[in-house]
Amino acid sequence: MGNCWCNLERPVYVVSSKAKSEFQNDQNSSVKAREDDERKLPSNPEEVEHLRRSSATNPLIVFTFDELKIITGNFRQDQMLGGGGFGSVYKGFITDDISKRLQPIPVAVKVHDGDNSYQGHREWLAEVIFLGQLSHPNLVKLIGYCCEDKHRVLIYEYMPRGSVENILFSRVLLPLPWSIRMKIALGAAKGLAFLHDAEKPVIYRDFKTSNILLDLDYNAKLSDFGLAKDGPVGDKSHVSTRIMGTYGYAAPEYIMTGHLTPRSDVYSFGVVLLELLTGRKSLDKSRPAREQNLTDWATPLLKEKKKMLNIVDPRLEGDYPAKEAHKAAMLAYHCLNRNPKARPLMRDIVDSLEPLQVSTPCPDSSNEKSTLTVITENPKSGISNKSS
Numbered sequence: 001m002g003n004c005w006c007n008l009e010r011p012v013y014v015v016s017s018k019a020k021s022e023f024q025n026d027q028n029s030s031v032k033a034r035e036d037d038e039r040k041l042p043s044n045p046e047e048v049e050h051l052r053r054s055s056a057t058n059p060l061i062v063f064t065f066d067e068l069k070i071i072t073g074n075f076r077q078d079q080m081l082g083g084g085g086f087g088s089v090y091k092g093f094i095t096d097d098i099s100k101r102l103q104p105i106p107v108a109v110k111v112h113d114g115d116n117s118y119q120g121h122r123e124w125l126a127e128v129i130f131l132g133q134l135s136h137p138n139l140v141k142l143i144g145y146c147c148e149d150k151h152r153v154l155i156y157e158y159m160p161r162g163s164v165e166n167i168l169f170s171r172v173l174l175p176l177p178w179s180i181r182m183k184i185a186l187g188a189a190k191g192l193a194f195l196h197d198a199e200k201p202v203i204y205r206d207f208k209t210s211n212i213l214l215d216l217d218y219n220a221k222l223s224d225f226g227l228a229k230d231g232p233v234g235d236k237s238h239v240s241t242r243i244m245g246t247y248g249y250a251a252p253e254y255i256m257t258g259h260l261t262p263r264s265d266v267y268s269f270g271v272v273l274l275e276l277l278t279g280r281k282s283l284d285k286s287r288p289a290r291e292q293n294l295t296d297w298a299t300p301l302l303k304e305k306k307k308m309l310n311i312v313d314p315r316l317e318g319d320y321p322a323k324e325a326h327k328a329a330m331l332a333y334h335c336l337n338r339n340p341k342a343r344p345l346m347r348d349i350v351d352s353l354e355p356l357q358v359s360t361p362c363p364d365s366s367n368e369k370s371t372l373t374v375i376t377e378n379p380k381s382g383i384s385n386k387s388s
C-alpha cells in the first residue's frame with residue numbers, strides 16, 4: 001500500500017461556487033428545461049475549469065483514472081472503507097513531491113461509477129463546486145477529482161476515525177465520553193455556521209451523523225456536499241427545491257413545502273445533538289412504536305430536568321455534568337422548534353456550545369482500526385428512509 005504513488009505536480013483546475021445556479025433546478029422545472037440543463041452540465045475537466053471564478057478559490061488536482069488505480073492498489077477490496085448509493089470509498093496513498101514528505105499521504109477515494117444518471121453527475125459536480133471553493137477547519141478537504149469518460153471520482157483527505165454514526169452507535173466500541181460528544185457538536189456547529197455566514201450563504205441540506213467525519217483528535221468535519229444548495233439572498237426568505245435529504249433529519253416544513261432555509265439545517269443539527277445526548281438513532285424501528293422516531297419521543301422530555309436526565313445515553317453511566325447536559329438538551333429543544341423562525345442561528349448555537357466544552361484527553365486510539373472511515377449511503381432522489 002505504501003508504494004502506491006501519484007505525482008501532485010500536475011495541472012490544477014480551480015473551481016468556485018459562482019456558477020452553481022447554472023445547474024440547479026427548481027422544484028417546478030419542466031422536463032424540457034431539465035434536459036436542457038443536463039446538456040449544460042460540465043462533463044470533462046476542461047468544462048469544469050470554466051466554472052472557476054478567480055484564482056482565490058481552492059486548487060484541485062485532476063487525477064486520471066489510471067492514477068487512481070495506482071493510488072488504491074487497483075481498488076483493492078481490502079482497502080474499501082464503505083459505500084452506498086453513490087458507489088464505493090477506498091483508502092489510497094499519494095506522495096507529495098512538493099513538500100518532499102517521505103511517507104505517502106492517506107486519502108479517501110470516493111468512486112461514483114455505477115451512477116451516471118443526471119442526478120448522480122449533478123451531485124458529484126456539486127461537491128467539486130462547493131468544496132473547491134469553500135475552506136474551513138470543520139469541512140473535509142477535497143484534494144482533487146477525476147472526470148474521465150464515465151468515471152466520476154472525488155479524492156478527499158483521509159479521516160481515520162470515520163463517521164460519528166459508526167462510532168456513536170457501535171455495539172463493540174466503548175461509548176463516546178460526554179466531553180467528546182460536546183466537542184463533536186461544537187465542531188459540526190462551526191462548520192454549519194461557516195456555511196450559513198458565507199458571503200453567499202450555503203445550505204448543507206443533508207446534515208446527519210453519517211456525514212460528520214472525525215480525525216484522530218475527534219475534530220469534526222462535514223463531508224458529502226452533493227445535496228448542498230445556495231441559500232436565499234437579498235429579500236428572499238427561502239429557496240424552493242425538490243425535497244432531498246434523509247427522513248428523521250429533514251425539517252418538517254421543508255418536507256411539506258420544499259422551502260429550504262438555513263434554519264432547515266438548524267433543525268437537522270438539533271436531531272444530531274439529540275442523538276449525541278441519547279445515544280439513539282433518529283429513526284430506529286427496533287424500538288417500541290412510540291420510541292422509533294427520536295424527535296417525537298424525546299422532544300417533549302427535554303424541558304423537564306428529571307425526565308431529561310432519564311433519556312441521556314445510559315452507556316455513559318451517569319458520567320457527565322448534569323447542568324451542562326440540561327443546557328445541551330435545551331439547545332436541542334430550541335433547534336427542533338416546529339416554527340423555523342423561532343430556531344436559533346448557527347452562530348448563536350456555537351456560542352451556546354462553547355461553555356459546554358470540557359478539556360479532557362481523547363479516548364485511547366487503540367480502537368482506531370475499528371473506526372476506519374465508512375461513508376454510508378447518500379440518497380440519490382427523494383428522502384432516504386434509512387433507519388439502521
